[in-house]
Amino acid sequence: MTFMVEDFADTTAAEVDATVDAAASAAGAWAARELADRARVLDGIADRLDAHAGELVPLAMRETHLPQPRLTGELKRTSFQLRLFAQQVRDGGFLDVRIDGADAEWPMGAPRPDLRRMNIPLGPVLNFAASNFPFAFSVAGGDTASALAAGCPVIVKANPGHPALSRAVGALVAEAIAECDAPQGTFGLIFGRAAGVRALTHPGVAAVAFTGSTAGGRALYDLACARPVPIPFYGELGSINPVFVTADAARSRAGDIASGLLTAVSSSAGQLCTKPGLVAVPEGAPVLAELIGAAPVPTGELLNEQIAAGFAGAVEHMRAHPDVRVLAGGSAGQALLLTTTARAVLGDRDGLMREMFGPATLVVTYQDTAELLELARSLHGELTVSVFAEQADDTTRALLAAASGVAGRVLWNAWPTGVSVTYAQQHGGPYPATTAPATTSVGTAAMTRFLRPVAFQSVPEDLLPPPLRTANPLDVPRSVNGARPQ
């Protein structure tokens, strides 16, 4: 494997401070821009990404080794995502406006004053870009789009795996911001681990978004909590995205499930946060024979040397376990299927429920339904849990109940890869899947991470922010006296 990552100088401490100071200075003006202007900047970034796809995709291919169709699709998803957030900004529902009229007879026992509440931006957001989605979770990805949409300046700490692409996309973001006369400090880009840590501990930063490893994410989370003024840390860390295959499904759809699993494990060389890393099937099920008999699946090169080293280490750890053996694959450039028993996993949860970030999965055989359910009830926090089954019965009800208890998304007869950007999406989950289980980093609800409510009590009309004025000049949805938003 060879890697061609250009050398980019780390941002110096003084440059980091200047970048954060600029973001802090820009925060008021960016927050105060009309919603239509804010939406125009997001659309402007999307238009530029699309217009420059011909240069950006080859650059991404060179830096990440991901194939062209995947990157072309990812860029399209990224510009779509920016435009979806622009729509959300124009709609104004994210402001969550609530208006209580004054009420002398309020049954609390004291008169209710006039109270009007709306969400405002938190302030500068530091976004640690991910390695595995050089467009969708990087410089102009979901965290940047949702933070800008919320009205926050953004400082991106570039992922070291694609620095040239980061610079190129960063220049397009800066251009879209300049075109709309937004303050320059609304967007900043920094490079290097030390630069990221310095920004994280800078008083000017108000919130952090992170996508990456559990170890790296936890270290940054700890720093965010230990600040004199702690700040919200929205970290997406590790997930093994368990898949539970019932005996019925394993029997009647062995071929489909085996081929679906191989695709989910090997696409993008397995470097997806929702790659299934643990698949429970019944002992002796036909699906095992299908997996052993399948043609080896080529996976392509890993993203970069650091990822490759991390994957090799994770596989080595797993293979060294006395109860783990190779089921199929695993030659150079092939997906690897390891296998063990449910009993072994239940006996060593921390050792065997462990992410291998790359094209490998652990096929876990269970003896009976009781063991399947015990396994499902022993999970850590997960982004996703999938159930493959033929019917609704006590077992599948129990599996879905266990799944929703630990995961942000629960799937039925579907693979968790290919996270759709929609209104109802939930890409999050209990720790260690994320450090903030009530939030999502994909879908329109991602904006809420970067907002906080303010209530205005008895403030005269002409001093209220426009969304709170009685006439509702921006026509945003509002809940009045507790009624459903109109």
Added chain:
Amino acid sequence: MTFMVEDFADTTAAEVDATVDAAASAAGAWAARELADRARVLDGIADRLDAHAGELVPLAMRETHLPQPRLTGELKRTSFQLRLFAQQVRDGGFLDVRIDGADAEWPMGAPRPDLRRMNIPLGPVLNFAASNFPFAFSVAGGDTASALAAGCPVIVKANPGHPALSRAVGALVAEAIAECDAPQGTFGLIFGRAAGVRALTHPGVAAVAFTGSTAGGRALYDLACARPVPIPFYGELGSINPVFVTADAARSRAGDIASGLLTAVSSSAGQLCTKPGLVAVPEGAPVLAELIGAAPVPTGELLNEQIAAGFAGAVEHMRAHPDVRVLAGGSAGQALLLTTTARAVLGDRDGLMREMFGPATLVVTYQDTAELLELARSLHGELTVSVFAEQADDTTRALLAAASGVAGRVLWNAWPTGVSVTYAQQHGGPYPATTAPATTSVGTAAMTRFLRPVAFQSVPEDLLPPPLRTANPLDVPRSVNGARPQ
């Protein structure tokens, strides 16, 4: 001052573990109860509080030294609050249901699956009760009500200032839960500092609510973040609730403002989280003469010895400052008005912008509008900021902008005490006012602290939770394909 606090034994470590284990065991069953049942438990607690007011209020008087009218009103507020959350539960809007139909032409570039998302309870909530609202922020107060409403079991760590009342209210809560056949572990009560810390670090606890001092709250927050599995910590810590009086207002309403301030500082002996602790007035303004000339305001005894010692220490610290002097009051059982200059405060923010939890405030004189605005722009995070002014002009616009940048609630010609329980209330704010600036501990939005979303992908109708089924059997508000909730 004498105190009559009964001696209550601390909960042992084994008892704490049993209480948390019972809560964890109850979590699934309590979460699964129908919304109507959950509401019935809340109403049942409210009914019992009202029915037993005749015993509870005298008990609270004996343990807290707060006057009868205040406690009678607080109990009414507390039962109202429980019933308001019961209404919210029946309405179902808190579930934030979002439904995306499958869409093969979704412009993201990949088909959109059927995705249905709703909020589910986080799990057992540990609630550290406050000293200063023995009903409204204690055993059956807002944190307990909103967590139970969200579907979470609650473990209350009783405040040491009113242990007998805590036991009495706890028995009523347990009774209401038993009457509705909810699991006993749905509610637990523990005593003692060590017991609270043990519960906080127990793996069975999923979230924490805290109201108290900055030092105590920060220590617990640090423990919550340092757990192997960190959990959300919703802490309300310290706030000085600054009040800015413009020159116009200080001139034309000197008498009203002086008497309003004295009431706000002295009621409940100043032991309110929204007591104004810093009041900025123009140098030489008539309001100063009014304050000096006012009759001394009696304040009554403080809550308990610990609070009294803390207050004495805070006052001593402030009086030892070379730039601080007494403006009026301060004899035993009287409100104390200290004074200093804006210049002094700007030169020692940490020393002079500091909470004195009790009947005292710092009157800060400013020279001109520029100094007033500099002061307003130098604040730490606050629960509230109030502006007293005669008109909308550049100064008041700048004051309100500075206020909304640091506070959860912004008031116009109104005192921040007397926090109304409503739909639009926001009782929160940036650190150190709280550790979670996007949340509120008062008002219907308080429930969101104890919820997390789960998305169900392609799950068949009969396996979906009822709020997500196409027929909407519970008639909860739902947003379909991004439209406003219906």
